[in-house]
Amino acid sequence: MSILTVLPLAVVMVAGTQLVAAVFLASGDRPRQASLGFLAGAAIVVVTGTTIAWLIARTVGAGGGGGGGRRETIRTTIDWVVLALLVALAVVVFLRRHSTGPPAWMSRLRHAGPGYGLRLGLVLFVVMPADDITMATVGATAARQELPWWHLLPFVLLTLLLLALPLLALLVMGRRAERVLPRMRDWAARNSWIVSEVVIAFFILMIGVDLLT
Template sequence: MGPVLGDLLPLAVGVAVSPIPIVAAILMILSRNGSGSGTGFAVGWVAGIAVATTVITLLAGAIGGSEPREPSAAASWIKIVLGALLLGLALAQWRQRTDADPPQWMRAIDEFTPVKALAMGAALAAVNPKNLLLCLSAGVTIGASDLGAGGKVAAVIVFTLLAATSVLIVVFGYLTAADRLRGTLDSARVWLQANNHAVMAIVLLVMGAVVLGKGVGGL
């Protein structure tokens, strides 16, 4: 379990520090439906990460190596491809680093219901290419490992909780201390929106290098 969790940790951190879901969570809890939308978004975010990672874990289980702790060539090549895609996204994000305009859906968050917020959280986790690639990498790592069924379930749970930490802290921290955190969260939102592409480029660069290195090392 230890080596697998070690491989998952940087991927979980990469998802957790992604600026867009953090900004979205802040906008949700500062909206007119604050507590309901924030809670719905957090539930959707956790569910999206868990579902995406679980599906890939199940698919990747068929390509695990036959020797203990020995990844198959197929799993290694998948990691190499995922790492290359992450590096490509890092380059694309860096080229857009001067664009600070929020996407259209962010401007509509004030009107979101809890159900819409839940759907948005799931979409950002399981459909957004940047986060999806990190969840795919985690699923391949877990599925191609020599862990038993119980160990793989535990690894998915640990990865999901770690990856969702930032959004959960923002949402439930605000629900318990709204007055004290409102100003701080609004300042964080402004900074993250202004620096979203640059932050994401750095995160994707590091994660891409890690996944690519793991793939090359497994050949």
């Protein structure tokens, strides 16, 4: 399985609360500054999280540098770990399907500045179990394929691009974005968990096929 196939997991990274928060920031008093701060915080966490997972899986894989049989056994073990992570991710997303709406504290985001946006990006992507599991899955998959670190960057960039959609809508559409952003927020709050589950199921199927063949 190529690292390119895990790119859709970026949807899982931003689905729900993260995208809703990005919409609130883009609708605030300082949308550009706050949104850029939020993106910076998210970038720091995603780069760090995927890198840590890549290093751990790579170290485990390097420990099996003896015979080819042992090396293949370790690769298979990593596949099983990734599969377990994906199943756990599916469960987490399902359990949180009714809690992706905007909590009360998000009303304060309309007055957020770049510093608050940065802190929010850092905290929000660290404390969300779905994001932690997704980053571990992506990093472990890259290490399993013996890919260099920079192959993680497309996933990071796609995650940030999806997260930047509310800001891009504001920059492109101007005042018309005032009608589009609430619709984007409401859609993310209602339906993002379904999209996430479809993506996760796709990867569970792919890894299951790899293990069976």
